[in-house]
Amino acid sequence: MKDDRHLLGILFLVFIFDVWLYVSIVSFYFSPDLKTYFLSVGQGDATLLVAPGGKRFLIDGGPGKRTAGELGNILPPWARRIDVILVTHPQSDHFAGFIDVLKTYRVSYVFGNGDESDTQTFEVFKKTLREKDLNSIALRAGDVLNFSQIDMFVLSPKDDNEVKNAKDKNDPGVVMRVEFAGKSFLFTADVPKEILKRIPEKFLVADILKVPHHGSKTGLDDALMEKIRPSVSVIEVGKNNYGHPKKEILDILLAHTNQIFRTDKERPVIILNPSGVMNVTKF
Numbered sequence: 001m002k003d004d005r006h007l008l009g010i011l012f013l014v015f016i017f018d019v020w021l022y023v024s025i026v027s028f029y030f031s032p033d034l035k036t037y038f039l040s041v042g043q044g045d046a047t048l049l050v051a052p053g054g055k056r057f058l059i060d061g062g063p064g065k066r067t068a069g070e071l072g073n074i075l076p077p078w079a080r081r082i083d084v085i086l087v088t089h090p091q092s093d094h095f096a097g098f099i100d101v102l103k104t105y106r107v108s109y110v111f112g113n114g115d116e117s118d119t120q121t122f123e124v125f126k127k128t129l130r131e132k133d134l135n136s137i138a139l140r141a142g143d144v145l146n147f148s149q150i151d152m153f154v155l156s157p158k159d160d161n162e163v164k165n166a167k168d169k170n171d172p173g174v175v176m177r178v179e180f181a182g183k184s185f186l187f188t189a190d191v192p193k194e195i196l197k198r199i200p201e202k203f204l205v206a207d208i209l210k211v212p213h214h215g216s217k218t219g220l221d222d223a224l225m226e227k228i229r230p231s232v233s234v235i236e237v238g239k240n241n242y243g244h245p246k247k248e249i250l251d252i253l254l255a256h257t258n259q260i261f262r263t264d265k266e267r268p269v270i271i272l273n274p275s276g277v278m279n280v281t282k283f
């Protein structure tokens with residue numbers, strides 16, 4: 001009798017586990033929503049887009065091992081694939097974390113801005129790509145990526161010359177507009193405001209802004225914010241010696257945005273459903 005109850009107990013636990021697994025798989029792969037996670041990775045950028053149907057696009061890899069750890073908290077244990085990664089520009093706070101990500105996750109496509117860096121860490125990153133048989137494809141303004149019902153418009157850099165002749169590695173970072181269900185994101189890498197200002201207003205206006213350059217004062221001003229008019233702004237930032245985010249940028253954001261998040265204090269996730277309803281929460 002005791003053995004029977006023991007067996008029933010085990011069967012019940014197996015049943016509960018199966019139900020949990022089934023609900024997790026269905027809700028992950030069959031969700032019609034776009035979920036955008038702003039990862040807390042220290043001083044650097046890493047944003048994960050999970051498209052309707054479960055495909056994953058990681059914009060920047062953050063500065064180190066925390067990115068793979070954050071992905072492990074978001075993605076279910078069986079999901080060992082990131083479909084696309086994008087290195088907006090080759091500075092370590094944007095690509096170094098990809099080294100561990102590439103060891104843990106199967107990646108199908110790599111995009112970048114075509115620039116290189118002569119650092120040891122970038123050599124390791126390139127070696128890891130070679131080992132995985134991956135080539136980085138350079139994005140240019142005018143390129144459009146269609147990713148599982150999501151439209152991605154590349155707005156900068158303009159061309160190869162602009163990347164080759166850049167005085168500052170931040171200038172030719174990949175700026176991208178992401179559209180889904182009538183809502184839009186503006187991903188700005190670390191580019192200065194002069195680069196953003198040459199983009200036509202119809203591409204700048206966005207519901208959600210990834211604040212340029214961790215809140216450096218080079219990234220924004222009032223005139224630019226009047227064009228972007230975001231309802232949500234996210235500063236991807238960690239402990240740093242630059243004073244990021246700068247007080248003048250926080251003041252500008254306060255004047256022009258309803259909600260401001262910073263990834264050193266919280267982990268925002270923006271969930272967009274196919275009707276365009278936006279739910280801003282934390283993970």
Ligand SMILES: [Zn+2]
Pocket residue numbers: 044045091093094190213214
């Ligand atoms: Zn940066």
